[in-house]
Amino acid sequence: MVTRAKPRQPVAALSPRLMVEMRGVSLIINGKAILNAVDLDVWAGQTVAIIGPSGSGKTTLLRTINHLARPSAGEIRLDGERIDPQAARLRAQRAGIGMVFQNFNLFRNMTALENVMFAPVATGRARVAEAETRARKLIARVGLSDKCGSYPSELSGGQQQRIAIARALAMEPKVMLFDEATSALDPEFAREVLDVMSDLSASGMTIVAVTHEMGFARKVADRIVFMEAGSILADGTPDDLFSEAAPLRVKRFLTS
Amino acid sequence: MIDIGSLYAPLLIILGAVGQALLLLFVSGVIAALIGGLLTLADIAGGRLVLIPIGIYSWLAQTTPPLILLFLAFYGPSALGWFIRPMTAAIIAFAFFAAAYYYEIFRAAFNGVPRDQFEAALALGIPPHRFALRVVIPQMARIAAGPFIGRTTVLFKETSLASAISVGEIMNASSGFIYSGANPLTMIALAGMIYATINYSMLALESRLSARRGAAW
Numbered sequence: 001m002v003t004r005a006k007p008r009q010p011v012a013a014l015s016p017r018l019m020v021e022m023r024g025v026s027l028i029i030n031g032k033a034i035l036n037a038v039d040l041d042v043w044a045g046q047t048v049a050i051i052g053p054s055g056s057g058k059t060t061l062l063r064t065i066n067h068l069a070r071p072s073a074g075e076i077r078l079d080g081e082r083i084d085p086q087a088a089r090l091r092a093q094r095a096g097i098g099m100v101f102q103n104f105n106l107f108r109n110m111t112a113l114e115n116v117m118f119a120p121v122a123t124g125r126a127r128v129a130e131a132e133t134r135a136r137k138l139i140a141r142v143g144l145s146d147k148c149g150s151y152p153s154e155l156s157g158g159q160q161q162r163i164a165i166a167r168a169l170a171m172e173p174k175v176m177l178f179d180e181a182t183s184a185l186d187p188e189f190a191r192e193v194l195d196v197m198s199d200l201s202a203s204g205m206t207i208v209a210v211t212h213e214m215g216f217a218r219k220v221a222d223r224i225v226f227m228e229a230g231s232i233l234a235d236g237t238p239d240d241l242f243s244e245a246a247p248l249r250v251k252r253f254l255t256s
Numbered sequence: 257m258i259d260i261g262s263l264y265a266p267l268l269i270i271l272g273a274v275g276q277a278l279l280l281l282f283v284s285g286v287i288a289a290l291i292g293g294l295l296t297l298a299d300i301a302g303g304r305l306v307l308i309p310i311g312i313y314s315w316l317a318q319t320t321p322p323l324i325l326l327f328l329a330f331y332g333p334s335a336l337g338w339f340i341r342p343m344t345a346a347i348i349a350f351a352f353f354a355a356a357y358y359y360e361i362f363r364a365a366f367n368g369v370p371r372d373q374f375e376a377a378l379a380l381g382i383p384p385h386r387f388a389l390r391v392v393i394p395q396m397a398r399i400a401a402g403p404f405i406g407r408t409t410v411l412f413k414e415t416s417l418a419s420a421i422s423v424g425e426i427m428n429a430s431s432g433f434i435y436s437g438a439n440p441l442t443m444i445a446l447a448g449m450i451y452a453t454i455n456y457s458m459l460a461l462e463s464r465l466s467a468r469r470g471a472a473w
């Protein structure tokens with residue numbers, strides 16, 4: 001039941017563009033296959049939720065996209081360009097892939113504003129003044145204009161994660177990867193972060209999100225990918241996966 | 257009745273001795289901190305092959321009494337026919353000795369920098385040197401400041417051992433006064449007060465600086 005959901009964005013629909021292309025991606029550690037020849041296509045403007053039991057390889061799959069986990073075999077393309085493991089090339093390609101982590105991973109010695117400005121300046125993509133203007137806009141977009149001067153330790157988990165999203169967006173990424181972005185948050189703070197993710201999705205950003213939030217997967221995602229034991233077991237629209245016709249394994253997971 | 261004029265010459269000798277002690281502390285401290293920093297860099301960037309010699313050096317420097325290092329640095333070259341000034345020998349011995357401690361402090365500080373930030377820097381494509389300068393080193397400095405100053409006060413106390421190879425520092429000067437008839441208790445108390453005052457200043461400066469940075473990070 002591999003159905004490719006149509007991108008919702010009218011512009012993207014006119015010129016469907018493969019943003020992330022994974023072919024036969026495997027990751028073997030100590031003889032154990034964490035990923036088993038996975039194929040996955042993500043089209044521009046799509047929001048893909050990756051779900052599945054813990055240990056199924058969801059996070060690893062996400063991390064192979066920007067090579068934070070190096071695949072043992074297979075090929076990954078970002079907007080048609082193959083991810084190149086050579087250090088300088090890889091760094092440039094990673095800069096075009098936004099990533100949001102479960103534990104926010106903000107730079108502790110920098111204010112919220114500095115966190116968002118740092119990468120564009122350090123990679124030579126923007127001058128300081130320009131980076132600051134953009135950073136302030138992005139921080140306003142995640143609703144934290146009053147927190148520009150706060151250090152991560154002075155922010156709630158939800159606020160830290162929203163700053164982390166702004167930091168990733170500051171690099172103007174082609175795709176945003178969310179690795180269980182709300183798992184470390186209380187429900188109320190998770191809500192704030194999910195709202196930002198939904199806005200991003202609605203604005204046409206290409207998103208791949210590993211998530212346990214079935215509400216998000218169902219309402220916001222265009223497509224749900226169900227993983228188990230390092231393989232994709234099902235890939236379809238939310239309606240497909242939440243329907244009676246879904247594979248038994250998926251139904252059992254969703255009702256557990 | 258104390259003759260004020262007769263205190264002038266001893267005062268000059270004491271000031272000179274404090275100067276010698278501070279020079280020894282400063283030069284050996286700076287060299288040790290540089291070596292400690294380089295060893296930390298080699299440890300972090302290098303492979304396992306680098307860790308073995310660093311480990312052996314660190315173990316040797318930390319287990320050998322500083323007095324033995326001092327004698328080795330002074331009499332070693334003399335035995336081979338090279339003249340070495342006592343101050344130079346003392347600087348070499350203390351730098352060798354203190355670098356191992358500084359290295360351990362820096363290494364522990366590096367380990368104390370939360371790792372999740374490294375992953376964020378990788379994912380953002382930030383060049384490693386920019387990340388090191390702007391994120392890792394400031395956070396290491398904050399973690400290392402207390403232990404670094406603490407270890408430096410210990411180093412300062414240990415520089416008193418240099419009197420054994422006749423470096424004209426504080427202990428050497430006070431022994432001189434004792435041999436020429438001054439009250440031993442007075443002279444030792446005076447030397448002790450000088451060490452205590454200088455060390456207290458270093459500790460106070462450190463706590464002032466860390467208080468000024470604030471508790472935000």
